[in-house]
Amino acid sequence: MEKTITLEFLDNHNINYEFHSYEDSGAVRGNEVAAAIGKDANRLFKTVVMKGRSEEVYVFLIPTMEKLAQRKTAQYLGEKALEMVNGRELEPLTGYTHGGCSPIATKNKFRTVIDSSALECDTILINGGKIGYLVELTLEELKKVLDYEVADLRK
Template identity: 45%
Template sequence: MANKDKTNVMRILDQKKIPHKEYSFPEVESTNGVEIAEILGEDPRQVFKTLVTQGKSRAYYVFVIPVARELDLKKAAKAVGEKAIAMIPQKELLPLTGYVHGGCSPIGMKKSFPTVIHESARELPTIYFSAGRIAHQVEVAPTELPKVLRFQYADVCTEVIE
């Protein structure tokens, strides 16, 4: 990938000397996370999405969960010590984080927000998540993330129905 194609996320990972792999693919209309996992040829349990919420206290929180799972709002609220949380409206995402829907990354947001990564990431050698632009992903070892992101692990997803 040429330097001009680097996203802020990639530049931050490079700057902090965090080993990572960068992926880009042709942008397709309304790609969901499971389709991105298929494009990458990876298990959807290893590909994560970034969700931004707001608590009853008006504070914002970031949750990074596997693409095939759904955020359990009650578990998420409990994990961050809120009475309740809700997803922010899509139109608020760009002004708040600097990222568009489908290209939101937990790294490099305009401001740092309390972040929770689903506990399943702890067991994985690497995880994939948005590189901060639609159709761009990075692969990083979860053990490297504390160098660039303050977060906690928690079970914040709905039960898996197989």
């Protein structure tokens, strides 16, 4: 296993997490990824990086099988609209590439919002800093290394 920025950061901060890899499984979609590691797809959260009209960048964690409610989320943030950060901008902003973007240890600090459905989970699975890598941890452990808020983000 290659140590990513995310994994090193979690280890350096003594965060309790479980590592999962699906890189050799051929899984692509969220439900396939969850099946490949034997976990409930409702606990698998994808990282979505968006920019508001204000040019402020935001990070969202939403269930992998759900879509972000852009209008509702923009209103929550006090933005007029949100748009996806394009692939060319992602790495300079976050330090991560598309598909391997973790909300942890990003190059810049961003306002981060986790969908409220995470409150129903004992643990959540998030990107481990590389395609095929996931970390499973509690929201309490995540809070030790990531300043986040919780809101209803799903369509």
